[in-house]
Amino acid sequence: MNKIEILIIDDEPAIRKLLQIALESNDYKVTQAATGKEGEILAANHPPELILLDIGLPDINGHELLREFRKWYNKSIIILSVENSEEDIVSALDNGATDYLTKPFRTAELLARIRSAIRRNQTEESTAIITCGNLQIDLVARTVKVNDQPVKLTVTEYNLLCLLAKNEGKVLTHHYVLKEIWGRGFQTETQYLRVFIAQLRKKIETNPNKPEHILTESGVGYRFY
Amino acid sequence: MNKIEILIIDDEPAIRKLLQIALESNDYKVTQAATGKEGEILAANHPPELILLDIGLPDINGHELLREFRKWYNKSIIILSVENSEEDIVSALDNGATDYLTKPFRTAELLARIRSAIRRNQTEESTAIITCGNLQIDLVARTVKVNDQPVKLTVTEYNLLCLLAKNEGKVLTHHYVLKEIWGRGFQTETQYLRVFIAQLRKKIETNPNKPEHILTESGVGYRFY
DNA sequence: GTATTCATAAATATTTTATAAATAAATTTG
């Protein structure tokens, strides 16, 4: 059978054990990491359907790690924490956490929240390759081709292009793009966006002065075709 | 301009008031219902982007109501509850609740969970298209087509057209339009409006001298068909 | 018929955008 995979990132062996037993007896396949670094490596090698992330890891700030994950991992991440501060919860959710649970948690509740999170995952369709005229984006391989020629993009350029391409035809406002790519607090840095759009156009447009893919909607934002 | 709508279903007036203040100050549009029945009717007539549902309503069992909603309503439902029993939470999440919060809740946390839930909603396809004769306005993509040909509008032109189109058949006074598009303090700048109406007509009317969509009501304002 | 309101073109002012280039920060390489 194809069991659903869950990655646990927690430094306490007792909790990992507890979670492992609970999850495996509910027919999930469990992978474990004791540190943030280890967790990132495991997830990158073999992305799980869901990550249970302890926010209080010794080697790396949990919120940092969450933001790192969200640069490329778009499935569910449930945060586990001994903290119960409003600020902590708000920050986690705004940084893209799917859910937030306070330790000690109740197993049945955790399982229900996991089911809910996975259910949501599976309604989202995931297309591996976006094609648009002479442009191809392979979301799995993270490569971009123009006229079948590979183009090298930086992380930010790639994320920006993906965001645009995933919303083909829609105007994306400056605010929205800045929030999605740079995060909260950068929503007024419109100039960042301009610089990167110019950069992207140089790389993917046949004639950057007459862009065919990334169109400007003056006063609003950008639109991708 | 286009505020996100949230429906509160709760029998306690104090909580409704609290929520209303918190939500409205965060730029959501709020609708309220004191009973389950009332909530169902309101939601059916005008589906909100998110429902905040108190599970302990006097007239109907909250879990029942949730199941009812889930038969047709596929956006986010966040459960509010004084209960904190595992069983209750598990049941709600398994019945399709997006999230579960225990009263008393912290406002910032609720707001963060609302943002998170709505963010998820909006990744799903939602089409809102106003059609009017040969004219089409796609409110999500922010595009306007005349005879299936895309027409480029500036921000102000687009906002103006939307305002008119959303009030098809009604006379909108100069004052009202100026207040909505330019804001308070511009209500006497009738000339602005004339310039932009002429501009719009050039772009969307087949024959701008004999407008079919934007009609003048001399001395009063404009009417859209 | 006169006063008021309206449509429109055109001139001017303002805002927004594109882009190069400089600096800072992060990452890679030896």
Add this chain to the structure above:
DNA sequence: CAAATTTATTTATAAAATATTTATGAATAC
């Protein structure tokens, strides 16, 4: 670790797009 390289951020400025103002003749109300 330090130099080299890449990438991100900041600054500056010219160009483009848009908004506002002005002017004038046409339409409408009374």
